[in-house]
Structures are given as C-alpha cells and as structure tokens.
Amino acid sequence: MSSIGENVDDRISRLPEDIVSHILSLMPMKFAVRTSILSKRWRYSWMFVMNLDFGEIHTMDSLHSLTIIVDRILKFCTPSQVKLFRLRFPVICARVSRVSNWIDEAVRLKISELDLQVHQLQLPPSMFTCKTLTKLRLYPSYYDSENVWEFKCPVNLPCYF
Structure with a gap:
C-alpha cells in the first residue's frame, strides 16, 4: 500500500500514446481537452485525437x-491524423463562411467521416471532390423546413471503402 503523499503512477498513464489517443477519440472534444489537467503527461494528449467531435452547441x-x-485545434492537426469531424449547431446560426472554412480544413486533413448539423449550411466545393471521405452525414437544422440540397458543382466522392 502506498501513502497518500507518495507519487504513484497509475496504469492509464503507462499506456502507449496511440492507445491514449484512441481512448480520447471516443469522447467529445471538451472532455478530451479536460484530461489535460490530470498530469504533465496528459497535458497535450488531447491534441492527438483521431475524432474531432465538438458536441452539440x-x-x-x-x-x-x-x-x-x-480554429486552434485545426491549426495543429496534421493530415491523416483526423478520421472524423463532427459539428452540431442545430438551434443557432454560425457564420456560414466560418463553417465552410472548417470543412475545407477538414478536407485538407484527409478526413474519412464528416458529420454535420448546421443551420444554413454551405458546403465548400473541396468537399465534393475529397478523395478520402467515406462517410458523409448531413442532418437538417431544427429551423430548416426543407431537406433539399442544391449543389453548385459536380459531386465526386471517389472513396467507397
């Protein structure tokens, strides 16, 4: 048995970085970021998550x-690190250009899954020719009465595995 004042490493802290990254990828980003206060080792672990799930705003x-x-997280991500990018603003309006830029950035990062529920969504042309996208989920906002999508460019999502 160890005393309370003794510095003892726990089993989770001894896991390899890729396992920790996978575990953190299973939770929304706000919870993954909160793990940075656990210890010095965990301070930047959230930056290596594979799923960027920002929860529902x-x-x-x-x-x-x-x-x-x-903006900060996308700035530090590297291509092929991120698999899933999820944004959900079902009730409020985000700036269309900002969301479009985030989607562009997610495409640059070679994501494989894009999951969006955004009021007044405008999809950038880069998304329609993304070579790594395998899952695209688009949900209407609570205020969108029509569930009709008009595309201003040809759609070619070549990756189907």
Missing part, C-alpha cells in the same frame, strides 16, 4: 468559445 456563448477552439 445550443448558445451563442458556447458558439463563440467553440469557434476559438476549433
């Missing part, structure tokens, strides 16, 4: 915070 304050976070 319902208030303008949350949207403002999310905007800052998404």
Whole structure:
C-alpha cells in the first residue's frame, strides 16, 4: 500500500500514446481537452485525437468559445491524423463562411467521416471532390423546413471503402 503523499503512477498513464489517443477519440472534444489537467503527461494528449467531435452547441456563448477552439485545434492537426469531424449547431446560426472554412480544413486533413448539423449550411466545393471521405452525414437544422440540397458543382466522392 502506498501513502497518500507518495507519487504513484497509475496504469492509464503507462499506456502507449496511440492507445491514449484512441481512448480520447471516443469522447467529445471538451472532455478530451479536460484530461489535460490530470498530469504533465496528459497535458497535450488531447491534441492527438483521431475524432474531432465538438458536441452539440445550443448558445451563442458556447458558439463563440467553440469557434476559438476549433480554429486552434485545426491549426495543429496534421493530415491523416483526423478520421472524423463532427459539428452540431442545430438551434443557432454560425457564420456560414466560418463553417465552410472548417470543412475545407477538414478536407485538407484527409478526413474519412464528416458529420454535420448546421443551420444554413454551405458546403465548400473541396468537399465534393475529397478523395478520402467515406462517410458523409448531413442532418437538417431544427429551423430548416426543407431537406433539399442544391449543389453548385459536380459531386465526386471517389472513396467507397
């Protein structure tokens, strides 16, 4: 038995970085980022997650915070590191150009899954020719009465595995 003041390493902290990254990828980003306070080893572990799931945003304050976070996270990601990119703003309106830029950036990162629920969504042309995209989920916002998508460019999603 160890005393309370003794510095003891736990089993989770001894896991390889790729396992920790996988575990953190199974949770929304806000929880993955919160693990950075656990120890020095965990401080930057959230930066290597494979799934960028930002949860569901319902208030303008949350949207403002999310905007800052998404911009910073996408800046540090490397291509092929991120598999899933999920954005959900079912009730509030985000700037169309900002969301479009995030999707562009996700395509640059060679994502394989894109999951979106955004009011007034405008998909950038780069998404329609993404060579790595295998799953595309588009959900209507609570305010969108029509579930009709008009595409202003040809759609070619060549990856089907």
